[in-house]
Amino acid sequence: MGWEIALHDGAGDIPYSLPPERHLPREETLRHCLQIGVKALKSNMTPLDVVELIVRELENIPHFNAGRGSVLTNKGTIEMEAYIMDGNTMKCGAVSGLSTVVNAVSLARLVMDHTPHTYLEFDGAEEFIDYTQPIQKDTIKNETETSLANDDSQIGTIGCVAVDSNGNLASATSTDGLVNKMGGQIGDTPVIGAGTYANEFCAVSATGIGEAIIRVTVARDVAAIMEFKGLSLKEAADFVVHERTPKGAVSLVVVSASGEVAMSYNTTGMFRACATEDGYFEVAIWTNTKVE
Numbered sequence: 513m514g515w516e517i518a519l520h521d522g523a524g525d526i527p528y529s530l531p532p533e534r535h536l537p538r539e540e541t542l543r544h545c546l547q548i549g550v551k552a553l554k555s556n557m558t559p560l561d562v563v564e565l566i567v568r569e570l571e572n573i574p575h576f577n578a579g580r581g582s583v584l585t586n587k588g589t590i591e592m593e594a595y596i597m598d599g600n601t602m603k604c605g606a607v608s609g610l611s612t613v614v615n616a617v618s619l620a621r622l623v624m625d626h627t628p629h630t631y632l633e634f635d636g637a638e639e640f641i642d643y644t645q646p647i648q649k650d651t652i653k654n655e656t657e658t659s660l661a662n663d664d665s666q667i668g669t670i671g672c673v674a675v676d677s678n679g680n681l682a683s684a685t686s687t688d689g690l691v692n693k694m695g696g697q698i699g700d701t702p703v704i705g706a707g708t709y710a711n712e713f714c715a716v717s718a719t720g721i722g723e724a725i726i727r728v729t730v731a732r733d734v735a736a737i738m739e740f741k742g743l744s745l746k747e748a749a750d751f752v753v754h755e756r757t758p759k760g761a762v763s764l765v766v767v768s769a770s771g772e773v774a775m776s777y778n779t780t781g782m783f784r785a786c787a788t789e790d791g792y793f794e795v796a797i798w799t800n801t802k803v804e
């Protein structure tokens with residue numbers, strides 16, 4: 513059994529007619545980030561560091577609605593959130609309501625590593641940024657006005673899961689939530705067991721309609737079904753996505769300690785990529801996958 517990595521940058525009703533100039537750059541970005549992740553795993557970086565690295569990389573790209581590309585709430589504010597979790601120790605960190613930090617995932621990591629808490633939000637999280645040095649504050653550019661006219665523009669939540677050859681797992685997700693959400697709303701991403709989860713069995717990162725994901729505790733259910741029912745990772749992920757959540761609401765990337773990787777979705781498409789130590793490399797949006 514070797515290392516595995518899977519990542520997504522959002523999912524939803526991605527039209528099959530999406531012109532190449534809109535989806536090819538996204539595929540290129542996914543390929544680029546996957547290559548960074550593969551290189552990091554090959555050089556024995558821990559899965560926890562790898563998922564943070566990849567999510568940071570995607571947060572820095574203005575086209576996706578997390579980090580630099582964040583979209584607005586109904587109050588015209590930016591409220592980003594992120595979650596990171598280590599499978600073996602089950603340590604985790606979460607942040608919500610960030611308006612100035614580019615790499616929300618790294619702030620979540622600092623909450624995990626340097627506070628006695630798991631979840632900081634709004635003023636408390638912003639004050640914690642002022643206290644920490646490594647986090648870059650910025651004026652977040654939003655592209656809402658131009659992007660609302662385009663079909664894939666509200667899609668871009670970022671997630672990454674990874675496992676090494678010793679079965680150490682980690683997961684991270686970063687988002688600015690649903691476009692035009694109410695100010696103050698918390699989505700599935702930073703809610704433990706909803707949009708993100710990792711334990712000794714598997715690591716899960718979700719994207720989709722947060723309320724549907726929270727209600728079903730999607731990420732925790734995948735892990736629980738594996739553990740208590742003995743199903744394979746793909747069976748567990750497919751069960752939660754296809755039998756427990758409404759169509760069009762949920763997409764997942766998952767890896768397991770037993771050497772499985774799966775990307776399961778009930779949306780029209782999902783911007784996703786995965787690679788394994790035995791040479792599998794895939795970047796895909798709809799069901800027609802491209803293997804390289």
Ligand SMILES: CC(C)C[C@H](NC(=O)C[C@H](N)C(=O)O)C(=O)O
Nearest residue numbers: 522523667668669689699720722
């Ligand atoms: C149209 C939707 C499905 C796009 C999707 N959004 C999220 O994943 C938002 C996140 N799960 C939340 O609810 O806070 C995306 O960014 O790709």
